[in-house]
Amino acid sequence: MKTLLIDVDGTLIDSYPGIRASFLHSLDQMGHPRPGEDVLSRIAGPPMELTMRSIGMDPDEARKAVEIYLRHYGAGSWADADPYPGMRELLVRWKEKGFRVCTATSKGERFARKSLERYGMIDSIDFLGAAEENGARRSKESVIAYVLDSLDLRGTESDILMIGDRIHDFDGAAAFGIDAVACAWGYGDADEHARARWTATNTRHLEDIVDEWNEQG
Incomplete structure (x- = not known):
């Protein structure tokens, strides 16, 4: 087989619409500046902590940001997909x-x-x-x-x-x-x-x- x-x-x-919404929510909650659309268009796919690190967060910040992301995503953003x-x-x-x-x-x-x-x-x-x-x-x-x-x-x-x-x-x-x-x-x-x-x-x-x-x- x-x-x-x-x-x-x-x-x-x-699933990009829901991922994008939760990602931006997490950045806003962390007080981190939002990147441009060229960066946002690439966030779907890699592990989210790597994405957070790639925009300048240190490991502790990235972990906190991912926790916020997952809460928001689990509250409904996961279903914003086709x-x-x-x-x-x-x-x-x-x-x-x-x-x-x-x-x-x-x-x-x-x-x-x-x-x-x-x-x-x-x-x-x-x-x-x-x-x-x-x-x-x-x-x-x-x-x-x-x-x-x-x-x-x-x-x-x-x-x-x-x-x-x-x-x-x-x-x-x-x-x-x-x-x-x-x-x-x-x-x-x-x-x-x-x-x-x-x-x-x-x-x-x-x-x-x-x-x-x-x-x-």
Whole structure:
């Protein structure tokens, strides 16, 4: 059985509106200046504490900011999102084709589950690989390691494909020798996409890439 590791934010779900609202709320509560739209447009995807550090917060400030962010996000911003057209149906088809379908997301496990339940995707997921909101499993590499270890997949990396939209997805997969597909509809740019083996322009193209990868293996 071949395994698909699928990112959530920017790949299955456009969750930027809710992430943006909670991010700005956190900055306002911390008295930290708001960055420009060029920075805001890049906040979805990476672990939030890394994003807070990238705009000048020290580690203690970043931890406090993330706590504020999570409270606000959990109060309702998590639902300010939309599934990308065609992705729910594609998950169903992948299951019908016999793939093991897992997530590998830097989103906290509670919010990942709530989002996938809300948009009717959770029933197509065999294993929910997600970050810990209050724990060491935060980076994409650590999430992928968690999936591999939980499902005893070490040594089968050639039969695993990562599907995501940001550099963290592609570099995280590369750390284990796993190939990746970039989803052009997400939050990454062309330079980030270049770090993946393939780039899918739409869901049909993504399905074709996965079928080709499966046949080649």
